[in-house]
Amino acid sequence: xxxVIDSECSVVPESAKxxxxxxxxxxNFLRCLDYDPSNPPxxxxxxxxxxxxxxxxxxxxxxxxxxxxxxxxxxxGKDLHIPESEVKSWFELFSRYFAEExxxxxxxxxxxxxxxxDRQYLLRAKPAHLLLNQSLMPELxxxxxxxxxxxxLTECQMLFASKPNHSLMNxxxxxxxxxxxxxxxxxxxxxxxFLPWAKLCGTNISVYHPSLVLNDxxxxxxxxxxxxxxxxxxxxxxxxxxxxWNNIAYTQSSGGWLVHFWRKLFHVY
Numbered sequence: 229x230x231x232v233i234d235s236e237c238s239v240v241p242e243s244a245k246x247x248x249x250x251x252x253x254x255x256n257f258l259r260c261l262d263y264d265p266s267n268p269p270x271x272x273x274x275x276x277x278x279x280x281x282x283x284x285x286x287x288x289x290x291x292x293x294x295x296x297x298x299x300x301x302x303x304x305g306k307d308l309h310i311p312e313s314e315v316k317s318w319f320e321l322f323s324r325y326f327a328e329e330x331x332x333x334x335x336x337x338x339x340x341x342x343x344x345x346d347r348q349y350l351l352r353a354k355p356a357h358l359l360l361n362q363s364l365m366p367e368l369x370x371x372x373x374x375x376x377x378x379x380x381l382t383e384c385q386m387l388f389a390s391k392p393n394h395s396l397m398n399x400x401x402x403x404x405x406x407x408x409x410x411x412x413x414x415x416x417x418x419x420x421x422f423l424p425w426a427k428l429c430g431t432n433i434s435v436y437h438p439s440l441v442l443n444d445x446x447x448x449x450x451x452x453x454x455x456x457x458x459x460x461x462x463x464x465x466x467x468x469x470x471x472x473w474n475n476i477a478y479t480q481s482s483g484g485w486l487v488h489f490w491r492k493l494f495h496v497y
Contacts, residue, residue: 230260230470231448234422237473244471244478251305251357252339253449254425256472260447261412261429266354271404274336276428283348284334286404287341288356289315291396292385299364303396304356305339310395312338318388318397325387343402349376353403377402417442418449425449442467 234253240246250256250265258268275284289310291303315338322341323333332344345351350372359367371377384400411431418426419436426433426449434440436450438457442464450456456464469480 229442229448229464229467230446230472231464232256232260232450232472233453234451234474235453236475237471240476240478241480244480246476246478249472249475249477250355252474253422253451253472255355255357256474256477257422257425257429257447257449260470260472261414263406266358267406268355268404269406269408270355271342272406272408273425273428274340274342276408277424278334278336278342280334280342280344283345283405284342285345285351285402286355287333287343288339288401288403289318289341289397290356290399290401292399297365299368300361301356301359301364301399301401302361304360304401308396310338310397314395315397321391322384322387322400341400345405349374351377351402351405353377353401353405355403356401359401371402414447415445416447416449417445419451419455421451422449 232253248265250259250268254273255265255268255270258270258273259265263269271284271286274280274286275282288304289308290301291308293300293302316335319333319335319341326333326343330346332346334342334344336342352370352372354367368378368381381400381402385398388398408429411429413431415432415434416426416430417434417436417440423433423435434445436448436455438460442448442460448456453461465480471478471480
């Protein structure tokens, strides 16, 4: 069982085995569907959700730190600590600016914008969250052979620098050219808010209800853990589950209670 929760986990079970979360529920969901985390079809999923035509890429607002021979992304998403109203103002500024060059942008949320690949430029780029605090020189070199995207990112930085800016956001990273495959025949249970997303990816979709049998599903996609009924929460404790939260991911084995029992027993003796 794979459970994706669109919130943060505050307490990790003692017996849990940790692994990497992709940082948001949709990326974690794509990982559960066996898409490559280093090249997920995130932009294509968003494109279909927003009924956009053509090829689109993700634009992630970021904070850059640059030296004389390198650059690094040190913050993005919620770690930029920018009100959404301010992010939208920047988005509108960029939309007007690039409209003069024939480029079209689309706003998904404060952490994710989209750009239309009008001239079918090639792109080879990892997701922004996988590049945090790493040298960008190897990544910038391989973006494309024409230097189009390198020039585009530089132009974005110059536009940020040309305007009064008291926030951390000072650049954009472009990525996400993978294509969403045909809908998978995998049993997915989603709450109402995630139902449209699940239907874009699979053919065997059910809306969550406390009366459902959890063993009938391979993926649960929920906004909050509290959505689960008390009975389902207890059932999950007895199953081997891969939990994906926005800040952490871990595997909780059905034998966790037994391990805990033996630890307690040997501690007593």
